[in-house]
């Protein structure tokens with residue numbers, strides 16, 4: 581490894597916005613998915629990204645990580661333009677993010693440990709095999725999997741374990757940015773809540789900035805610092821959930837204040853109140869709220 585590359589590895593981004601998207605337009609034939617879309621992601625936040633099905637959440641993520649070349653606009657990650665860089669050009673940012681794609685995208689013929697080794701081999705071919713395996717093992721444990729998962733194949737894992745294995749691979753290179761595309765989709769509520777907690781803990785202990793695409797209202801309420809809403813081919817609002825709920829855009833109202841939104845809010849209120857059960861008022865409120873609401877639309 582060159583000295584320059586080595587120095588770069590230890591320099592973390594200190595600016596305010598590690599991701600800046602300006603005037604982004606993406607078209608597929610006659611369909612315009614994004615038009616003049618702007619977004620700034622703050623360093624150290626978990627930014628939730630929501631929008632209707634087909635509104636362009638995944639295309640936005642793919643644009644930011646350089647997998648989708650937009651028709652117009654600029655995207656800067658760590659102040660470096662992703663658009664102007666050639667796909668295979670070394671611009672020194674591709675090893676500073678980790679991505680958990682929808683469904684995990686693990687290599688089925690490799691064990692979990694070997695999956696985690698893939699990016700290490702790609703970006704640090706000089707690392708000795710013993711150390712590489714040790715780093716992979718550590719990332720698997722960091723993702724909340726048991727030791728024996730290292731030697732298992734993806735087909736031997738439950739849905740939740742696969743997500744964690746995908747997360748371990750996303751963390752392989754000690755990234756500063758973590759992209760998660762629907763991480764809790766397909767998990768039961770307990771598994772989803774555990775994955776949310778893990779995301780929050782990792783963000784805090786590793787100082788990550790997290791770009792999180794989700795439909796999961798519990799995730800939005802529980803762990804997102806801010807939420808960006810895609811509608812009408814743009815980001816129409818970026819704010820905390822309570823502030824978004826005050827906006828009168830029809831999609832936002834339907835999403836956050838509809839039955840599923842209210843159920844998620846009640847669940848969050850209950851979690852908070854249960855931390856204060858020594859207070860009679862909390863006991864009283866929990867009793868009142870802890871009834872299944874009539875006609876609750878189960879998320």
Ligand SMILES: Nc1ncnc2c1ncn2[C@@H]1O[C@H](COP(=O)(O)OP(=O)(O)OP(=O)(O)O)[C@@H](O)[C@H]1O
Pocket residue numbers: 608611613631632633634635636637638639640
């Ligand atoms: N490579 C492609 N070629 C043609 N159309 C595409 C391509 N990728 C995405 N699209 C279209 O762009 C639109 C946005 O897709 P995208 O996957 O970003 O939506 P999404 O908001 O992530 O949806 P979902 O919540 O259903 O996952 C869709 O209409 C999709 O069909």
